[in-house]
Amino acid sequence: MPGGRGVDPQSATPVYLQVAARIRERIVSGDLQPDRPIPSESAIEQEFEVARGTARKAIAVLREEGLVITVKGRGSYVTPAL
Amino acid sequence: MPGGRGVDPQSATPVYLQVAARIRERIVSGDLQPDRPIPSESAIEQEFEVARGTARKAIAVLREEGLVITVKGRGSYVTPAL
DNA sequence: TCAGATTTGTTCGTATGTATT
DNA sequence: CAATACATACGAACAAATCTG
Numbered sequence: 001m002p003g004g005r006g007v008d009p010q011s012a013t014p015v016y017l018q019v020a021a022r023i024r025e026r027i028v029s030g031d032l033q034p035d036r037p038i039p040s041e042s043a044i045e046q047e048f049e050v051a052r053g054t055a056r057k058a059i060a061v062l063r064e065e066g067l068v069i070t071v072k073g074r075g076s077y078v079t080p081a082l
Numbered sequence: 083m084p085g086g087r088g089v090d091p092q093s094a095t096p097v098y099l100q101v102a103a104r105i106r107e108r109i110v111s112g113d114l115q116p117d118r119p120i121p122s123e124s125a126i127e128q129e130f131e132v133a134r135g136t137a138r139k140a141i142a143v144l145r146e147e148g149l150v151i152t153v154k155g156r157g158s159y160v161t162p163a164l
Numbered sequence: 165t166c167a168g169a170t171t172t173g174t175t176c177g178t179a180t181g182t183a184t185t
Numbered sequence: 186c187a188a189t190a191c192a193t194a195c196g197a198a199c200a201a202a203t204c205t206g
Contacts (some may be wrong), residue, residue: 009190014188014189014190015189015190016189016190040174040175040176041175041176042174042175050190050191051190051191051192052191052192053189053190053191053192054189054190054191056176056177057189057190059176070176070177071175071176071198071199072175072176072177072197072198072199073174073175073176073197073198073199073200074174074175074176074198074199075174075175075176076176091194096192096193096194097193097194098193098194122170122171122172123171123172124170124171132194132195133194133195133196134195134196135193135194135195135196136193136194136195138172138173139193139194141172152172153171153172153202154171154172154173154201154202154203155170155171155172155173155201155202155203155204156170156171156172156202156203156204157170157171157172158172
């Protein structure tokens with residue numbers, strides 16, 4: 001079985017978009033709250049069994065959507081409510 | 083000279099494995115003895131002219147092999163003889 | 165007590181090379 | 186060819202534990 005939890009490498013949808021979608025869900029659902037950190041790149045690597053570059057691309061998508069902000073040496077955080 | 087003493091970045095063998103192999107030799111040869119510290123990450127950086135991440139990966143290999151133990155704030159030590 | 169240096173731990177930033185699709 | 190994905194490697198910043206004076 002395919003990796004178990006997580007993403008489907010065979011899907012037409014790129015893995016990094018699948019990962020981004022998973023994390024997006026946690027944000028919009030409130031599972032991940034404003035000003036709180038999202039999983040680190042390395043945590044995403046392990047949870048979804050993807051390479052670091054793929055984890056980074058997923059986060060970049062959410063950043064471009066304005067859902068998260070990223071701080072060097074710290075991590076990425078759900079964008080604070082206004 | 084190319085990098086002087088040390089590793090070969092052009093080799094098919096990853097640098098971190100080359101560094102691990104060098105330190106492993108010192109352990110099995112008795113150059114580095116049980117319960118004694120191995121070179122710090124920063125010492126490995128300088129000696130082999132590698133980045134810290136590479137030094138850390140080399141140590142991780144030896145740790146997974148059970149050859150060394152690592153203590154935060156202290157360093158890594160050759161695994162004590164039973 | 166404490167301030168600074170050392171050392172490992174964790175995180176993101178960037179670049180390169182290879183393989184696959 | 187371009188996009189995707191993985192592995193490797195260097196750099197930089199922040200954090201925590203330890204040691205030293």
